[in-house]
Amino acid sequence: MTRQRALILNIMRENPGHLTADEIYALAREQMPGIARGTVYRNLKLMEQDREIAKLEMPEGPDRFDKTSAPHGHLYCDGCGSLQDIPVIGLVRDIEAVIGTEVRSYQLTIHYLCPACRSKLSQ
Amino acid sequence: MTRQRALILNIMRENPGHLTADEIYALAREQMPGIARGTVYRNLKLMEQDREIAKLEMPEGPDRFDKTSAPHGHLYCDGCGSLQDIPVIGLVRDIEAVIGTEVRSYQLTIHYLCPACRSKLSQ
DNA sequence: CTAAATGCAAACTATTTGCAACGAT
DNA sequence: ATCGTTGCAAATAGTTTGCATTTAG
Numbered sequence: 626m627t628r629q630r631a632l633i634l635n636i637m638r639e640n641p642g643h644l645t646a647d648e649i650y651a652l653a654r655e656q657m658p659g660i661a662r663g664t665v666y667r668n669l670k671l672m673e674q675d676r677e678i679a680k681l682e683m684p685e686g687p688d689r690f691d692k693t694s695a696p697h698g699h700l701y702c703d704g705c706g707s708l709q710d711i712p713v714i715g716l717v718r719d720i721e722a723v724i725g726t727e728v729r730s731y732q733l734t735i736h737y738l739c740p741a742c743r744s745k746l747s748q
Numbered sequence: 749m750t751r752q753r754a755l756i757l758n759i760m761r762e763n764p765g766h767l768t769a770d771e772i773y774a775l776a777r778e779q780m781p782g783i784a785r786g787t788v789y790r791n792l793k794l795m796e797q798d799r800e801i802a803k804l805e806m807p808e809g810p811d812r813f814d815k816t817s818a819p820h821g822h823l824y825c826d827g828c829g830s831l832q833d834i835p836v837i838g839l840v841r842d843i844e845a846v847i848g849t850e851v852r853s854y855q856l857t858i859h860y861l862c863p864a865c866r867s868k869l870s871q
Numbered sequence: 872c873t874a875a876a877t878g879c880a881a882a883c884t885a886t887t888t889g890c891a892a893c894g895a896t
Numbered sequence: 897a898t899c900g901t902t903g904c905a906a907a908t909a910g911t912t913t914g915c916a917t918t919t920a921g
Contacts, residue, residue: 627876627920646911661878666911668876682805687910698843703852711846716839720821720858723834726866729826729859735843736852743849750895750901769886784903789886791901810885 629653629660630668634677643681643689643699643708679730683708698733704742711735752776752783753791757800766804766812766822766831802853806831821856827865834858 636652637644644652650665669690672678681689681699685706696717700709717728738746759775760767767775773788792813795801804812804822808829819840823832840851861869 629877659878663879663912664877667913670912680807682807684803684805700847711843713843719837720834724823724858724860726860726863729861731859732855732857734855735847736854737847737849738852740849752902782903786887786904787902790888793887 629657629664630672632657632660633665633668634672637678637690637692643691645687645689647687649690676730679732681708681732681734684734684736693730696731698735700735700737700739702739702742703736704738704745707739752780752787753795755780755783756788756791757795760801760813760815766814768810768812770810772813799853802855804831804855804857807857807859816853819854821858823858823860823862825862825865826859827861827868830862 632653633649636649640652646666646669647662649669650660650662653660653665669678669680673680673690676693679691679693681691683689683706684701684703689708696713698711698713700711701707713733716733717731720728720731755776756772759772763775769789769792770785772792773783773785776783776788792801792803796803796813799816802814802816804814806812806829807824807826812831819836821834821836823834824830836856839856840854843851843854
């Protein structure tokens with residue numbers, strides 16, 4: 626556990642949202658100006674492999690990262706790209722019943738139009 | 749509808765799997781050697797916007813493309829990266845009940861270990 | 872002490888884009 | 897004829913990597 630890794634973890638804990646690697650890098654530099662972008666990417670990858678965090682592949686733009694807590698899905702607006710958590714119940718259980726083995730994790734992205742984008746379209 | 753676009757569509761129809769843009773490009777060149785990589789990418793993006801096909805963001809490597817038929821999920825093996833379709837029932841209905849608006853599409857990737865990778869680990 | 876992690880910069884992969892020429896309608 | 901689409905090549909975005917140096921355990 627290096628200082629760099631602790632800092633990255635801390636930033637993710639304090640930050641509610643879904644940060645990209647570069648956003649985490651920028652926040653990290655505020656507290657540790659010498660930290661390298663590569664270090665951030667390397668640590669995020671390691672933490673993902675340890676399943677301390679989850680990588681969210683986005684329809685547009687860079688990946689985002691989520692500290693893994695309760696499994697949940699994401700609502701993605703095709704209009705503006707906004708992202709929100711959404712609870713999902715029973716999915717893992719159902720899938721495990723079908724495949725007969727453990728689900729290690731899942732990524733669910735629901736594409737929809739958020740209220741703001743919907744009202745823009747109807748104008 | 750250009751010859752190029754028709755060819756790309758046809759390759760996707762004939763090909764059962766989950767091709768990457770470059771795999772489609774390679775197959776397209778067999779029948780139309782002059783086709784440009786950019787043309788393949790452009791058409792795939794347009795077809796995705798028209799929702800004729802779906803883009804699958806992969807945990808590793810390039811995106812893959814799926815001709816959209818019945819909505820379904822994907823089983824991704826964290827060991828070897830293999831990808832398989834899996835039926836999903838009731839998910840869209842459940843989500844729409846929660847969010848109160850239409851689900852345009854979704855992407856569900858279940859991470860697991862396929863039988864082959866599981867038996868390698870236990871050795 | 873030593874194995875693992877860092878900083879730096881260069882390399883790489885996947886994808887996008889500007890532009891002149893071409894082709895579908 | 898016109899406007900969207902192509903081929904080409906260069907550009908970009910995001911991420912990874914090699915290597916000498918530093919740091920944690």
